[in-house]
Amino acid sequence: MVIGPRQDRRPTMNDVAARAQVGLRTVSRYVNGMTNINPEMAERIRSAIEELGYRRNLAAASIRPGQTSGVIGLVIGDLANPYWAALARSVESVAAETGLLLTIASSEEDGARHDWVVERLLQQQVDMIIDVAPRTVGRSWSHWSPPLPPVVFVDRPGDLAGADTVLADNRGGTRDAVAALLAGGARRIAFVGDDRALHTMDERYEGYLLAHAQHGVVVDPTLVFETSHSSGQAVDLVARLLREGRADALFAANNRAAVGALLAFRTVGTRLPIIGFDDFEAAPLFDPPLSVVAQDVEAMGRAAVRAGLDRLQGDDGPARVQVLPTTLQLRGSERP
Amino acid sequence: MVIGPRQDRRPTMNDVAARAQVGLRTVSRYVNGMTNINPEMAERIRSAIEELGYRRNLAAASIRPGQTSGVIGLVIGDLANPYWAALARSVESVAAETGLLLTIASSEEDGARHDWVVERLLQQQVDMIIDVAPRTVGRSWSHWSPPLPPVVFVDRPGDLAGADTVLADNRGGTRDAVAALLAGGARRIAFVGDDRALHTMDERYEGYLLAHAQHGVVVDPTLVFETSHSSGQAVDLVARLLREGRADALFAANNRAAVGALLAFRTVGTRLPIIGFDDFEAAPLFDPPLSVVAQDVEAMGRAAVRAGLDRLQGDDGPARVQVLPTTLQLRGSERP
Structure with missing residues (x-):
């Protein structure tokens, strides 16, 4: 009589050992990829594994030290x-x-x-x-x-x-982007970003400062925003900036801020020169296509x-x- | 007197069941996020969990056979x-x-x-x-x-x-979209899609046929494309269609096809009425904003x-x- 596993549970290594008529240790060595096993035994184990549908339980195996x-x-x-x-x-x-x-x-x-x-x-x-x-x-x-x-x-x-x-x-990428806006004639570039407690934001802010310093342009701190946590918040912020007319260009410090700015352009019906941080698939499809600092x-x-x-x-x-x-x-x- | 768990062990699901005076199965269902539980029972379970400080022990669960x-x-x-x-x-x-x-x-x-x-x-x-x-x-x-x-x-x-x-x-969504293009006067609507061996494509194609049939418009099979596997392929295909002038509207059967079509519009410098299948974040930002069939x-x-x-x-x-x-x-x- 062929002894199979009970139908209501998964076959175990013990079931394989019983079926193949070899010791549990041998099955364990086979399953763990050891090659110095009697070929005839190995073949019996292989058949038993296939017939029983045994599958090694990596979830369990992974709790043994040294396993992956x-x-x-x-x-x-x-x-x-x-x-x-x-x-x-x-x-x-x-x-x-x-x-x-x-x-x-x-x-x-x-x-x-x-x-x-x-x-x-x-x-x-x-x-x-x-x-x-x-x-x-x-x-x-x-x-x-x-x-x-x-x-x-x-x-x-x-x-x-x-x-x-x-x-x-982040610092170098932002410096280059802001330098490009300055080179285009912008002098009041708003930084639309998230909390500077975020490493990336802080580095991008430093890049923004660096570019200004290199061009001898003084930064107006009231144009630096750290409150754009989502694209929705960026929409409100940029819409207000557009209505106030205080900025002449935008650096959108992440893709959320860029998407929010584009939405605000559409809502308010006017736009500003803009470069965003992070590329995304739709960026080249906007009108005009969105310039970005792309991370690899x-x-x-x-x-x-x-x-x-x-x-x-x-x-x-x-x-x-x-x-x-x-x-x-x-x-x-x-x-x- | 309130009966609490002993202090020297973690509270179990059994403790929660006893405290809430409901069955173990109900607690299990609650803990696993099922919503079809009598609201009064659910509230009792919630209180019991809070009072006992019960926490589901997944670490233990995952190593017991038959467990999760x-x-x-x-x-x-x-x-x-x-x-x-x-x-x-x-x-x-x-x-x-x-x-x-x-x-x-x-x-x-x-x-x-x-x-x-x-x-x-x-x-x-x-x-x-x-x-x-x-x-x-x-x-x-x-x-x-x-x-x-x-x-x-x-x-x-x-x-x-x-x-x-x-x-x-997929079928109903596409039917409504194509019907909207037909209602707008389009009579030569290209279907820009992927292989119909894909269930979703086949269903969308059927929706396209259905809308035409309902409007008494004959489909030109040379306007049905199954070769748009990527946005790049959609660009080429739509650019050719624009140059040939054979279509008067597009149904883009997935988001890759829609993005490719928009890119082709930009490259060729002309556009057609278009509706895509699948919404995506940038869709409302295009000029004009992209109409889509949105899946939930x-x-x-x-x-x-x-x-x-x-x-x-x-x-x-x-x-x-x-x-x-x-x-x-x-x-x-x-x-x-």
């Missing part, structure tokens, strides 16, 4: 934002090349939620965590007791000693995964910070 | 497409509400890659798989030996008996997760197909 879950955990702001979606896409595609799955969790820029998803990723024993620090900071990374998987910060630095970091050149999101995702993989391979060198260059795409919207 | 890994697996086409990103976003947000993580994998519309990611998700023992069948079909779902976690097909039907399915009303992606993601959770709770009723309505958003681009 085969999963990268990625914590981003929010999948609805095309910038994060592009980053996720890039990480996912590199992960797939190396046979890894990707678990994505959104922090919604909230510290408590960020900590919850990190906790859950650690429970899942992911192989590495690629983390975007949220706007409102939660616990310090030192809160989690070691051992931690490799952690790589992307887009913004994080607070874990020894972790690698991949950033874009593909390269950032790739660099982050590679950094984590290097650490998994035992690289225990000092933490590295990579700053990837940006590209200024001038398409027309920078002109009056 | 706390992860939803989602197989989509490609995160770079805003439609899939929006779907992923919706599933992720419902997952988070119920304490679940989300593992996302792209099939790139390729059957072999699809099968690889499904295999990996099964190894990870995900709690459910929400699956978008790829354009080129791989193995049949019957290839994988049971037991499988609940599988829910979304956007397109799949080939697993008993699996639930969540679709948009949020509701689709929610319905898919809920269907899977119901199955996890033991619902073994016959497979359900939910077809969610679409909305025609007329913004101006449908006019000459």
Whole structure:
């Protein structure tokens, strides 16, 4: 009589051992890829696995030290934002090349939620965590007791000693964009941005200051806005600016701000020269096409995964910070 | 006297059930985010959870056999497409509400890659798989030996008996859009679409035929294109149509086709009335704003997760197909 598993549960390694008439240890060695197994036994195990539909339980396996879950955990702001979606896409595609799955969790820029998803990723024993620090900071990374998987910060630095970091050149990219607006004759360039507590915002603001300093133009602090957290807030802010007539150009410090500004142009029926930070698919389709500082999101995702993989391979060198260059795409919207 | 849990252990679901004076199953359903619970009971459970400080212990749950890994697996086409990103976003947000993580994998519309990611998700023992069948079909779902976690097909039907399915009303949405173009006087409406082997394309094509039939207008089959797999291909196709002058309006059968058509309008310097299928953030920002058939992606993601959770709770009723309505958003681009 053939002994099969009960129908109401998944077949276990024990079932495979019974069916193949070999010891549990041998099945375990086979399943874990050992090759020094008697070929006849290996063949019996292979058949038993196929007949029973046995599948290795990686969720269980991953709690054994030294094993791998085969999963990268990625914590981003929010999948609805095309910038994060592009980053996720890039990480996912590199992960797939190396046979890894990707678990994505959104922090919604909230510290408590960020900590919850990190906790859950650690429970899942992911192989590495690629983390975007949220706007409102939660616990310090030192809160989690070691051992931690490799952690790589992307887009913004994080607070874990020894972790690698991949950033874009926010300062240089913004400096070039604002310089282009100044070169076009603008003298009252509004900075439409988010909270400067965000690393990226602070760097972009510095780039804005740098360009002004290089051109000998004094910045009017009443043209610097840190309150554009969403495209809706940017709409209101830019609409007010247009009505007041105080600005002669806009630097939109992220894609939300740029979309909001374009919506305000449409609502108010007038426009200003504008350059945005972050490229997105629709940017060239507007009238005029939107000029942007483009980050190489593909390269950032790739660099982050590679950094984590290097650490998994035992690289225990000092933490590295990579700053990837940006590209200024001038398409027309920078002109009056 | 209020009966509380002993101080030396975490409160369990049993403690919550005892405190709220409801059955364990009801607490479990509440904790798993089910909404069809007697409101008075739900309120008692909510209070009990708060008073006891009960927290669902997913870490323990995931290592007990037959229990949950706390992860939803989602197989989509490609995160770079805003439609899939929006779907992923919706599933992720419902997952988070119920304490679940989300593992996302792209099939790139390729059957072999699809099968690889499904295999990996099964190894990870995900709690459910929400699956978008790829354009080129791989193995049949019957290839994988049971037991499988609940599988829910979304956007397109799949080939697993008993699996639930969540679709948009592609046929009705397209019929209404094409009817609006016909009502505006168009008589030679090009269908710019992808391969009709895709369920969604076939349904949209049927909607296009239906609207013509209802208006007593004969379709010119040389205006029906199934070769627009990417926005680049749509650009070429629409640019040729514009130069030939054979069409007097366009139905862009997905967001790639719509973006390609707008790019072609810009390149050629002329435009046609157009309505697209799928809304996206930039659609209202074009000049004129793009009219679209909008799917309720949020509701689709929610319905898919809920269907899977119901199955996890033991619902073994016959497979359900939910077809969610679409909305025609007329913004101006449908006019000459």
